[in-house]
Amino acid sequence: MISVVVLGGGNLAYHLVKSFLNADNVRVEQVFLRDTSKFSLYSKKIDVTDSYKRLKKADVYIIAVSDSAISEVSENINNRQGVVVHTSGGNSINILKNTGAKGVFYPLQTFSKAKEISFKNIPLCIEAENEQDFRVLERLANAVSNTVYKITSEQRSQLHIAAVFANNFTNHMLTIAEKICKENDLPFQILIPLVEETVSKISKLSPFEAQTGPAKRNDTQTIKNHLKKLDSYNKNLYLALSNSIIKLYNK
Amino acid sequence: MISVVVLGGGNLAYHLVKSFLNADNVRVEQVFLRDTSKFSLYSKKIDVTDSYKRLKKADVYIIAVSDSAISEVSENINNRQGVVVHTSGGNSINILKNTGAKGVFYPLQTFSKAKEISFKNIPLCIEAENEQDFRVLERLANAVSNTVYKITSEQRSQLHIAAVFANNFTNHMLTIAEKICKENDLPFQILIPLVEETVSKISKLSPFEAQTGPAKRNDTQTIKNHLKKLDSYNKNLYLALSNSIIKLYNK
Numbered sequence: 488m489i490s491v492v493v494l495g496g497g498n499l500a501y502h503l504v505k506s507f508l509n510a511d512n513v514r515v516e517q518v519f520l521r522d523t524s525k526f527s528l529y530s531k532k533i534d535v536t537d538s539y540k541r542l543k544k545a546d547v548y549i550i551a552v553s554d555s556a557i558s559e560v561s562e563n564i565n566n567r568q569g570v571v572v573h574t575s576g577g578n579s580i581n582i583l584k585n586t587g588a589k590g591v592f593y594p595l596q597t598f599s600k601a602k603e604i605s606f607k608n609i610p611l612c613i614e615a616e617n618e619q620d621f622r623v624l625e626r627l628a629n630a631v632s633n634t635v636y637k638i639t640s641e642q643r644s645q646l647h648i649a650a651v652f653a654n655n656f657t658n659h660m661l662t663i664a665e666k667i668c669k670e671n672d673l674p675f676q677i678l679i680p681l682v683e684e685t686v687s688k689i690s691k692l693s694p695f696e697a698q699t700g701p702a703k704r705n706d707t708q709t710i711k712n713h714l715k716k717l718d719s720y721n722k723n724l725y726l727a728l729s730n731s732i733i734k735l736y737n738k
Numbered sequence: 739m740i741s742v743v744v745l746g747g748g749n750l751a752y753h754l755v756k757s758f759l760n761a762d763n764v765r766v767e768q769v770f771l772r773d774t775s776k777f778s779l780y781s782k783k784i785d786v787t788d789s790y791k792r793l794k795k796a797d798v799y800i801i802a803v804s805d806s807a808i809s810e811v812s813e814n815i816n817n818r819q820g821v822v823v824h825t826s827g828g829n830s831i832n833i834l835k836n837t838g839a840k841g842v843f844y845p846l847q848t849f850s851k852a853k854e855i856s857f858k859n860i861p862l863c864i865e866a867e868n869e870q871d872f873r874v875l876e877r878l879a880n881a882v883s884n885t886v887y888k889i890t891s892e893q894r895s896q897l898h899i900a901a902v903f904a905n906n907f908t909n910h911m912l913t914i915a916e917k918i919c920k921e922n923d924l925p926f927q928i929l930i931p932l933v934e935e936t937v938s939k940i941s942k943l944s945p946f947e948a949q950t951g952p953a954k955r956n957d958t959q960t961i962k963n964h965l966k967k968l969d970s971y972n973k974n975l976y977l978a979l980s981n982s983i984i985k986l987y988n989k
Contacts, residue, residue, distance in 0.1 A: 554960070577952075577960055577963065577964075595928060595929070595931070595932055596931060596932055596935060597932060597935055597936060597939075597950055599939070599943070599948070602939065602942070602943075604935070608931050609931060610928045610931060612928075634928075634931075636925075636928060638924070641922075642922050642923065642924055644963075644967060645918055645919075645921070645922040645924070645967065646918075646919070646922070646924055646928070647964075648918055648964050648967060648968065648976075649914075649915040649916075649918040649919055649924070649929060650915070650929060650932055651951055651952065651964065651976075652911045652912070652914045652915040652918070652976075653911060653912055653915040653929045653932055653933050653936070654932050654933070654936045654950070654951065655949070655950060655951030655952070655953065655954070655983070656911045656979045657908050657911045657912070657933065657936055657937075658936055658939075658940075658945050658948055658949050658950075659945075659949065659953075659979060659982065659983050660903045660904060660907045660908045660911065661903070661904055661908070661937075661940055661945035662945040662946045662949060662986070663900075663903045663982075664900040664901070664903040664904040664945075665900075665944060665945050665946060666946075667896055667897075667899055667900040667903070668896075668897070668900055670896070671892075671893050671896040671897070672893065673889070673893055673896070673897055673900070674887075675944075676941075677846060677861045677863075677885075677887060677897070678846070678900060678901060678904045679940065679941060680846070680847060680859050680860060680861060680885075681846055681847055681848060681901055681904055681905050682904050682905070682908065682937055682940070683937060684847060684848055684855070684905075685848060685904070685905045685908055685909055686908075686912075686933055686934060686937045688848075688850070688853065688909075689909075689912055689930065689933070690930060691853070692850075692853075693913075693916060693926075694909050694910075694912035694913040694915075694916050695913045695916060695917075697850070697909055698906070698909055698910065698913060699848055699850075699905070699906060699909075700902055700905065700906030701828075701902065701906070702906065702910075703906070709805070709828055712828065712895075713828075713898075713899050713902065716895060716896065716899060717899065720982075720985070723978065723982075724978055724979070724982045725899075725902075725903075727974065727975055727978040727979075728907045728910060728975070728978075731910065731914075731971075731974075731975045732906070732910050734971070735913070
């Protein structure tokens, strides 16, 4: 049995607590919330506190707060036996300021309040300072997810950038596509089968090989036609993206 | 029963012929191939020709060739009763140079030889010069697809740009993510659940609302950290994409 205290009241903290409650061999000792208005999120069966002094003993303390608050929260979990971990993709293990054992427990996924998600399919990237702490985190990770990776702070910082491309920037491409549809009386849903096919391809084919389109073919006439029809907001981005593809494929 | 002649030997022509053969109320009269080496693609039951003079009578002639060849092929289908259509997203109906009826039959999807695909879920965008021709194309489209849209040439040219963002540029984001993974000894598959979740969101939530990440939050510190770690190839693109998001959300 591994005991955990989860610190934070956001989406990630909420989803983590839920998945720990459903896992075998994990006990949620306590949830720490700075914002007491969020107490109502949790059932009365869970011990919830807003006081660092009242933090219970646990094998793992999971800090799931905004990046800028990680250091401050960790400073308040001193003189503890358990491993203190943060859950951030973009931060090194060294951002933790507690005196005891440190680690990282980073779920590589995007979380929204509105959408339920199963941790089973979320890759968990873990890191610790020594083998013993690593094994504790590994056991905890395996209790909720089928895919657990050992990832160093340096790798994770690159992984976080890759995730910005794969998630944030991909979503922005869809936002622009949606905008163009709206402005031309086209239903955005017309594009969804295309987007789904684009993504379903990458489990079989490398995206590098799957690339198609005017920039891949270096079809300057089509690119010119498109640029003429784009507003200034999208024109620069279209050009930057096309040039990036042209550079990659037409060396 | 609607009779069709398909002209072209590429992926799209091949998938079109296959879906027409499987459809009720559609008869494939003939396939026209300029490249006779591709004859072997089709069973001996289908009449295949490389001569415009031997083109059979049909209700619809479907030109599924590269954009630059559409005009030339259409010029050779003169004095015919049927509607001559092209299948290109980026071209107006006016690119057709036949003397008779003209139209467009544009399947909004990406096709690859390696991957089978069902036309049932592919949006078909159709256009004709008059109501009567439109009804013929509509019947043909409904015979193979569940989603048929009436789209003008002007709308289609914008839709084609939206598709470049939704497919080509999205795929390029994934290519860069894959590249970063490879360079840092990370398996690309670690990102696939994230990409799948990003895309699955948009059937429930507008991508505009679903946006997350450092640029959305205008988190300049994280953006700076990322820029420091990117090579020059990706740095400019990261910046252009981040600025585009910042502009959209932080007005």
